[in-house]
Amino acid sequence: MTTSSYELVDLAVEQATPVIKRIAKEVWQFAELSLQELRSAQLIMDILLEQGFTITSKGTAGVPTAFIAEYGSGTPTLGLLVEYDALPGLGNEAVPYRELRKDQVTSGHGCGHNLLGAGSVGAAIALKNVVAEQQIPGTIRVYGCAAEETEGAKVYMAREGLFDDLDAALHWHPSSSAEVSNYRSTAVDQMKIEFFGKGAHAGGSPWLGRSAVHAAELFAHGINLMREHVEPTARLHYIYESAGIAPNIVPDYARLCLYIRDCDRTHVEASSAWVKQIAEGAALATQTTAKVLLYTGMYDLLPNSPLAARMQGHIEHIGAPAFSEEEQA
Ligand SMILES: [Zn+2]
Incomplete structure (x- = not known):
């Protein structure tokens, strides 16, 4: 310019x-x-x-x-x-x-x-x-x-x-710096993992029930063991979205939300397939059923180096913003 x-x-x-x-x-x-x-x-x-x-x-x-x-x-x-x-x-x-x-x-x-x-x-x-x-x-x-x-x-x-x-x-x-970020971001899959069990009175007749929360716990344990054997670029993080209503009811439903991130789609998809197996295994072990929903997935961001170089040139021309003493206090 x-x-x-x-x-x-x-x-x-x-x-x-x-x-x-x-x-x-x-x-x-x-x-x-x-x-x-x-x-x-x-x-x-x-x-x-x-x-x-x-x-x-x-x-x-x-x-x-x-x-x-x-x-x-x-x-x-x-x-x-x-x-x-x-x-x-x-x-x-x-x-x-x-x-x-x-x-x-x-x-x-x-x-x-x-x-x-x-x-x-x-x-x-x-x-x-x-x-x-x-x-x-x-x-x-x-x-x-x-x-x-x-x-x-x-x-x-x-x-x-x-x-x-x-x-x-x-x-x-x-960000805390004014620059063009020319990097690939991670690819991600976002999954909901549901377990369906059988409700029963947890004190009176627990043998009639099958706990969906136990399946969820076993699943989460499986994810945490899986961590040892994925590449260092992988990130797996989850929350329990539904984990029973009262301790004296064998929970017939549980749900986790899990994100899988990695450097590219191929890595993420490999981990996603493994996660599905862990869900099936947890269901099998607890005599519940599992449903895995991949509700959204994204590719890693593809950077554009020539464009980034041009933008960086413009940023350098403009210079970093100046902050007042009050702003820096
Ligand atoms: Zn943000």
């Missing part, structure tokens, strides 16, 4: 700053969980509409809080990814230390997910203003990627081919 185009972009970003701050603040306050980000998505869509974008899709790829907005026409087509969902249990006042929210909202944006949408929408608006003024052809497409913390709308958008005509897609994540 020439010095004058840097100046144009600088000015456009400066002008978009109030919008960036507004989204960051309001999405923090909304703190909506995956698939419930109705207000966050609506706020971002409203802002994009005000700024001259067209909403070309709502409830995209069957995800109710996903959307697509577009500006311009022709090529190149640049995609900007916007995310806005919160995590449970991370609700906090907007201060850099632990302080529960006074309004009792318990969900919150742990690693800056209120900024993801704000930054990408700000970039889309700034870019739109520059290309409009300079009459540069091309399409800017903003993807409202809902449920980033769970299933990820992107998976379903990709399945429908909604990224196929892009020349490039840009996304970002808040």
Whole structure:
């Protein structure tokens, strides 16, 4: 870019700053969980509409809080990814230390997910203003990627081919350094493992029951033994989502949620197959039945080195942000 185009972009970003701050603040306050980000998505869509974008899709790829907005026409087509969902249990006042929210909202944006949408929408608006003024052809497409913390709308958008005509897609994540991250992320499978047993009075006639929780425990033990024999790149983490109602009832139902991460799909799929065998084994041993549902899976992120190098050049030109003494205190 020439010095004058840097100046144009600088000015456009400066002008978009109030919008960036507004989204960051309001999405923090909304703190909506995956698939419930109705207000966050609506706020971002409203802002994009005000700024001259067209909403070309709502409830995209069957995800109710996903959307697509577009500006311009022709090529190149640049995609900007916007995310806005919160995590449970991370609700906090907007201060850099632990302080529960006074309004009792318990969900919150742990690693800056209120900024993801704000930054990408700000970039889309700034870019739109520059290309409009300079009459540069091309399409800017903003993807409202809902449920980033769970299933990820992107998976379903990709399945429908909604990224196929892009020349490039840009996304970002808040971090303690300003740089282009040119790395592969892990691939992941997210699974629900259910066990079905037989209820009985745990004190009176336990021999009539078969505990689904025992199957879940045995399954989890199997996962923990499996750990020794997977490559160091593998990560397996689970929670018990359902583990009985009362100790004096033999639980007829139990459910775990398990994530398997690894360096690529091949590794993840090998572990997933093993996990299914562990579930079947646990069911066999406890005379229960198992049902394994792979409810979402993702490929590892494929980096784009030439694009990353160009972006890094631009970042270095702009330089790191300056922080006030108060901000550094
Ligand atoms: Zn994050």
